[in-house]
Amino acid sequence: xxxxxxxxxxxILLLLMSVSSIFIASASGSVSLGWQEWLAAIRDPGSQxxxxxxxxxxxxxxxxxxxxxxxxxxxxLMQVLLRNPLADPYVxxxxxxxAFVTLLGMVFGVAAAFLPWLAILGALISIxxxxxxxxxxxxxxxxxxxxxxxxxxxxxxxxxxLILSLSPDNSLRGMLFWLMGDLSYATLPSWSLVxxxxxxxxxxxxxxxxxVLAMGETTARLLGEPTRHMLWLVYLLASVLTxxxxxxxxxxxxxxxxxxxxxxxxxxxxxxxLIPAATLFGGLFLVFSDTLxxxxxxxxxxxxxxxxxxxxxxxFLLLLNRARLKGV
Amino acid sequence: MTTLACQSLDISIAGKNICxxxxxxxxxxxxxxLLGPNGIGKTxxxxxxxxxxxxxxxxxxxxxxxxxxxxxxxxxxxxGMLQQHTxxxxxxxxxxxxxxxxxxxxxxxxxxxxxxxxxxxxxIRAVDLAGFESRSVTGLSGGEARRLAFASLVVQEPAILLMxxxxxxxxxxxxxxxxDLVETSVTSRQQCAMIALHDVNLAARYCGHILMxxxxxxxxxxxxxxxxxxxxxxxxxxxxxxxVLTSTGMRFLPGA
Numbered sequence: 018x019x020x021x022x023x024x025x026x027x028x029i030l031l032l033l034m035s036v037s038s039i040f041i042a043s044a045s046g047s048v049s050l051g052w053q054e055w056l057a058a059i060r061d062p063g064s065q066x067x068x069x070x071x072x073x074x075x076x077x078x079x080x081x082x083x084x085x086x087x088x089x090x091x092x093x094l095m096q097v098l099l100r101n102p103l104a105d106p107y108v109x110x111x112x113x114x115x116a117f118v119t120l121l122g123m124v125f126g127v128a129a130a131f132l133p134w135l136a137i138l139g140a141l142i143s144i145x146x147x148x149x150x151x152x153x154x155x156x157x158x159x160x161x162x163x164x165x166x167x168x169x170x171x172x173x174x175x176x177x178x179l180i181l182s183l184s185p186d187n188s189l190r191g192m193l194f195w196l197m198g199d200l201s202y203a204t205l206p207s208w209s210l211v212x213x214x215x216x217x218x219x220x221x222x223x224x225x226x227x228x229v230l231a232m233g234e235t236t237a238r239l240l241g242e243p244t245r246h247m248l249w250l251v252y253l254l255a256s257v258l259t260x261x262x263x264x265x266x267x268x269x270x271x272x273x274x275x276x277x278x279x280x281x282x283x284x285x286x287x288x289x290x291l292i293p294a295a296t297l298f299g300g301l302f303l304v305f306s307d308t309l310x311x312x313x314x315x316x317x318x319x320x321x322x323x324x325x326x327x328x329x330x331x332x333f334l335l336l337l338n339r340a341r342l343k344g345v
Numbered sequence: 346m347t348t349l350a351c352q353s354l355d356i357s358i359a360g361k362n363i364c365x366x367x368x369x370x371x372x373x374x375x376x377x378x379l380l381g382p383n384g385i386g387k388t389x390x391x392x393x394x395x396x397x398x399x400x401x402x403x404x405x406x407x408x409x410x411x412x413x414x415x416x417x418x419x420x421x422x423x424x425g426m427l428q429q430h431t432x433x434x435x436x437x438x439x440x441x442x443x444x445x446x447x448x449x450x451x452x453x454x455x456x457x458x459x460x461x462x463x464x465x466x467x468x469i470r471a472v473d474l475a476g477f478e479s480r481s482v483t484g485l486s487g488g489e490a491r492r493l494a495f496a497s498l499v500v501q502e503p504a505i506l507l508m509x510x511x512x513x514x515x516x517x518x519x520x521x522x523x524x525d526l527v528e529t530s531v532t533s534r535q536q537c538a539m540i541a542l543h544d545v546n547l548a549a550r551y552c553g554h555i556l557m558x559x560x561x562x563x564x565x566x567x568x569x570x571x572x573x574x575x576x577x578x579x580x581x582x583x584x585x586x587x588x589v590l591t592s593t594g595m596r597f598l599p600g601a
Contacts, residue, residue: 241421
């Protein structure tokens with residue numbers, strides 16, 4: 018953990034890095050732009066480079082940032098909800114439902130523009146299914162929610178495999194890219210910004226409650242939290258964020274698991290600092306990963322989910338190991 | 346003045362009768378010891394008195410209102426409970442954790458002020474954890490975690506303290522320290538406390554009032570002077586008890 022007085026500078030640093038990552042992303046790619054070319058292109062959106070930046074790269078980088086932030090917040094929420102450091106945004110089947118319905122749409126040749134809506138539909142089905150089955154009438158049961166969610170997720174997994182095995186070879190590639198998470202065709206609908214901003218503000222307002230909820234349901238109730246309502250709110254908030262992220266970019270892995278943990282190692286578990294740090298770093302991390310996915314084997318594009326894992330896993334293991342050495 | 350009362354409380358769990366028609370009232374300035382053998386339902390009773398679970402019948406009244414009708418936030422300002430086990434899953438500092446006691450007193454967007462921080466620091470010092478403020482809770486020993494949980498309860502400043510074996514995992518010095526702290530707040534701040542204990546002699550030393558749970562719903566409540574004697578304790582623990590008169594009063598040893 019870094020000293021408390023460095024927390025604010027860290028947030029400012031992450032904010033600056035976020036902004037610059039989006040600009041760097043817009044300058045790099047199959048056509049790499051120098052500093053002056055880039056400036057000229059930004060000033061003249063009608064030019065060839067201007068079109069490239071304003072219509073392709075900036076929207077894509079923005080989409081990456083928004084998706085990364087959403088997954089990071091959702092991951093923080095899920096880990097509190099299930100009181101399990103291994104929880105990620107997909108553990109309760111939200112992405113599975115989204116993937117199943119989207120792949121079904123691909124099989125039936127639904128136009129690409131409608132696929133995000135299918136993903137939202139699938140995610141909503143999954144959210145309501147898990148919510149309905151796990152709700153019950155008794156007190157809050159994290160175990161019941163976890164089991165219901167995990168089993169539902171496995172069910173979706175089986176149906177996804179079924180679709181994949183029955184699909185013609187020529188559509189498999191697109192499906193696999195979607196499943197691994199891909200920002201190539203990502204567009205950033207304006208309502209997703211509202212979802213991100215709204216959830217961020219709400220989560221930040223609940224941050225002290227999240228600290229208490231992380232100490233366990235009974236402790237939280239004894240400290241004055243109406244835990245049942247609060248935990249369902251956390252579940253719905255995390256699910257909506259995940260659904261939105263998945264509808265934009267497919268199920269990009271590891272961001273929602275690793276970013277919250279990396280930030281926990283840096284700033285600790287106080288959600289008042291953890292949430293903004295994870296939001297900024299999640300966005301930054303995904304922009305960076307996506308830029309690498311576009312440029313590493315250029316002109317070949319890689320699914321960004323592969324990069325997030327390849328970058329995230331060693332980074333995470335390294336930091337975890339360092340933390341252990343220091344005896345944190 | 347805040348009181349907590351049980352009115353003809355029936356509680357059973359898994360077919361086992363813990364208490365039937367329990368009538369007691371915890372008044373300000375009273376220090377209650379809750380005695381009973383292992384598995385008799387002390388924890389279940391305390392949870393019920395904290396409004397965490399509902400009784401089969403009867404009611405728990407906090408300030409003359411049924412506790413399950415009151416919002417949790419209000420309850421948490423009046424009543425605090427130390428649970429039997431404290432497990433910290435996520436990293437947080439000792440100071441942050443002690444400060445969670447202020448949670449029910451703050452509004453959603455409010456941050457802890459210097460006063461809240463001072464209360465937390467005082468409590469940390471009182472439980473002998475000074476110097477641990479920035480340590481991570483996940484690295485604490487059993488006894489240290491226990492004292493920290495007690496410190497959070499002190500920081501919460503409830504008028505009613507329910508404690509489930511607060512002296513668990515504590516060495517002799519810290520047992521006395523925790524009990525002294527409870528005694529001080531009970532007498533000087535007019536709080537009231539109920540403590541589930543296995544150590545009859547700690548109860549004999551500190552508690553003015555005793556509640557005994559015998560199983561099958563039977564219970565006895567009254568002052569320690571009336572209840573702590575060989576006959577009741579042998580009935581309670583189903584083993585021979587040897588009373589010994591010491592300079593500080595009657596103590597009890599396992600008899601032959």
